[in-house]
Amino acid sequence: MKDKDDTKERSMHHHRLQRKLVDLTKKLFANPTVFVILLMLSYALGYISSPTFNSSRHTPPPNSPNPSIFQLTNLPTQLDNFRVTTRCANPIPPQNARQLIIDRLFNGTSPYSNFPPPHVTQLLRARRIKGWGSYGAVFSRLINKVKPRIIIEVGTFLGASALHMSNLTRQLGLDTQILCIDDFRGWPGFRDKFKDIQMINGDILLYYQFIQNVMYLNASESVLPVPYSSGSALTTLCEWGVTGDLIEVDAGHDFNSAWADINRAWRILRPGGVIFGHDYFTAADNRGVRRAVNLFAKINGLQVRIDGQHWVIDSAGNM
Numbered sequence: 001m002k003d004k005d006d007t008k009e010r011s012m013h014h015h016r017l018q019r020k021l022v023d024l025t026k027k028l029f030a031n032p033t034v035f036v037i038l039l040m041l042s043y044a045l046g047y048i049s050s051p052t053f054n055s056s057r058h059t060p061p062p063n064s065p066n067p068s069i070f071q072l073t074n075l076p077t078q079l080d081n082f083r084v085t086t087r088c089a090n091p092i093p094p095q096n097a098r099q100l101i102i103d104r105l106f107n108g109t110s111p112y113s114n115f116p117p118p119h120v121t122q123l124l125r126a127r128r129i130k131g132w133g134s135y136g137a138v139f140s141r142l143i144n145k146v147k148p149r150i151i152i153e154v155g156t157f158l159g160a161s162a163l164h165m166s167n168l169t170r171q172l173g174l175d176t177q178i179l180c181i182d183d184f185r186g187w188p189g190f191r192d193k194f195k196d197i198q199m200i201n202g203d204i205l206l207y208y209q210f211i212q213n214v215m216y217l218n219a220s221e222s223v224l225p226v227p228y229s230s231g232s233a234l235t236t237l238c239e240w241g242v243t244g245d246l247i248e249v250d251a252g253h254d255f256n257s258a259w260a261d262i263n264r265a266w267r268i269l270r271p272g273g274v275i276f277g278h279d280y281f282t283a284a285d286n287r288g289v290r291r292a293v294n295l296f297a298k299i300n301g302l303q304v305r306i307d308g309q310h311w312v313i314d315s316a317g318n319m
């Protein structure tokens, strides 16, 4: 009985308190000054507690287990997420690279065997070569300096720069293999300017015309296509232990493509080798090549040297 009375008493007390609070709130909000002050106070509290409020007071110490949004927006830290982490196999001897690629990519048959197949014979030109900055002095300078056994070109198109490099290595009496990574699709709409590159059922004959160019210039012993997307091809070469002494990056020119290609290519650059690429100083660099190169160099503490329209990074630091 006593318990029941206590509960009733507590409930009445609670009720009275609630009524008092409601009355007080009504009075406060009836006063416009108090209303405005309360409004401003709640806005300020919300702003300070929002994640975009930029105050160093809110930044946890550097080694905090709960890094703040401000620490995460630290660029080099965030870009760690984009680093290529594929494990590369131990480097294979350079003289084994060509046969490995023929075995693994072409079932042991050279892509030059029985070329051209009958269905494209009439559609190819004897020689159709066009490139961009493909004969710059940088090629001869770097080949003279590096004397590469393996050159990896990322972005080949019709083979202008690859065939120029093949010619330079031949003149120097070097035994060099040039691996040409390209999906040989060009880019959407490229045939507006290359109408003579034929198409069969929507399949552009860029690859066949490249093979034709290589054979026309008797370079099939030193130039080998790797006809896949740059990302998958560079990753695969890394997994197979194929490394380059000299790597040219000249495929996609937007920031993301250039960034990905440079990072992947760097993984398979022989220590002491040189990586370089086109369009550091042309209209195309606005699409991202220069930004990607500069950011890559900055993060890795490397020097970028400019050579004509090309950028050059020497992994040995010899400028």
Ligand SMILES: C[S@@+](CC[C@H](N)C(=O)[O-])C[C@H]1O[C@@H](n2cnc3c(N)ncnc32)[C@H](O)[C@@H]1O
Binding pocket: 130, 131, 132, 133, 134, 154, 155, 156, 157, 158, 159, 160, 161, 162, 181, 182, 183, 184, 185, 186, 187, 228, 229, 230, 231, 250, 251, 252, 257
């Ligand atoms: C500017 S052209 C290369 C020109 C060549 N280096 C020269 O100077 O003669 C760019 C080439 O990159 C290739 N390419 C673009 N993005 C690619 C990707 N993600 N994977 C493979 N090839 C790509 C295109 O098919 C095109 O042939």
